[in-house]
Amino acid sequence: MRAHSALALLLVGIWGGAASASSTPAGKARVLWSGPEGRVEARACQVQSAEPQSFCLVWTGKGAPVSENIDGLPGSVATLWQRTRPKPGDAPDLLFYAGTGGVERCGDYVALRFAQLPHFQKIGDCRQPDYPPQAPPETGPFGFGLSIPVLRPFGASDSDSVSTPVPVIWRNGTFALDAARLKQNALSFVSLGFEGASIGNETGAFMWETRQNRPGQGLPTTTQIMLDLIFKGHADQALSLLHNSTNSHFDSSLYWSDLCAILVADPNWKMLMHGVLPGAAQIEEAARTGQRGRERTAYVH
Incomplete structure (x- = not known):
């Protein structure tokens, strides 16, 4: 077994209204979300990336288009969460996940906010989303259940991992452990x-x-x-x-x-x-x- 761990976190939670992940060819546009503020598409980038395969998430609305490059294989793009009503805190209006594949199973989380100048925030990470849906955002707290894959402790014949979910919320521009939802009842x-x-x-x-x-x-x-x-x-x-x-x-x-x-x-x-x-x-x-x-x-x- 490899001596290093891959304690990579996977998000549990395509919330209410989330789009199912599907393959996104780099040369073909696909609408991920549309609403009063505009729409977001996954499509080929106007400026070619240094990576042999890449695509862009592009927001088009009343102002100038805003684009975020996603390097690596197009993989799967999913809408993880969308704001349905004004809520306190710094949670984004939209949150997407784009898997780039590979051995480490990494990807990019891309948050979009419409306040002031619309802008993307990209978090490259090896924390993957896991499904199925949880409580919709209009009725439940903003947050996800991360699943933590870890290499088996020594004594295994390979480097397969096991996983378990933990709840997280969005805080200060990134994911944080949601202590309020964390501790569940002990086993019977x-x-x-x-x-x-x-x-x-x-x-x-x-x-x-x-x-x-x-x-x-x-x-x-x-x-x-x-x-x-x-x-x-x-x-x-x-x-x-x-x-x-x-x-x-x-x-x-x-x-x-x-x-x-x-x-x-x-x-x-x-x-x-x-x-x-x-x-x-x-x-x-x-x-x-x-x-x-x-x-x-x-x-x-």
Whole structure:
């Protein structure tokens, strides 16, 4: 497995009125949005970019057209959110996502505001939108649920990721963790039992594969359960569940510290989680003891 993490955040939420993503050829215009203020199209750029493939988001209205170049493959363009009525705060009037593809699955978020001179704001990022729709903007708070893909902790046979959603809002011109919507109810007794059994079965199979020197699939289910709890603000419950569900020959403390090290090492942790996520201090403390790049046999003794 690669030694670096890809803690890239994916936005959950094509909100009410959002357009479905579809392929946008660079040479063909497609209307993404239209309203009283004008319309936004994805179309070929008037000035050729240095990138072999690129396109532009173009707003046309009463004033001069405003354009934003999107480098990379045209990929998919979607309208993620549109303002339907005046609302307080600095949320944009429109928010688009353009996926550029590639191994890192990165893209561009493009916010458009009509106040004063209409202008685009582009945020290049590896945080992808995920679907389906959430509450429409006229009835729900402005915000998205980010899904955080992270490389599996060491012991996997590949670099596949698992993901879990966390809620975010737009604040000071970018995305911020929405602490008010973050913490959800803890798992029920029945759910804890089911998740614990899943962890026990997977870590048991992992130990058998390790001792037989057979390639395995790592610990994706265990990691998924851990992330789901951590990013709901229940790091303490995640750690307890891990310790209580694994065989004594599986080093759950080492696995936990490695997982925490993966999370904390990524820049997105500081941008969104540090000082905001319940349990963040616990994760950061465990990460200090984690050592990246372990061999898969290190979890088994």
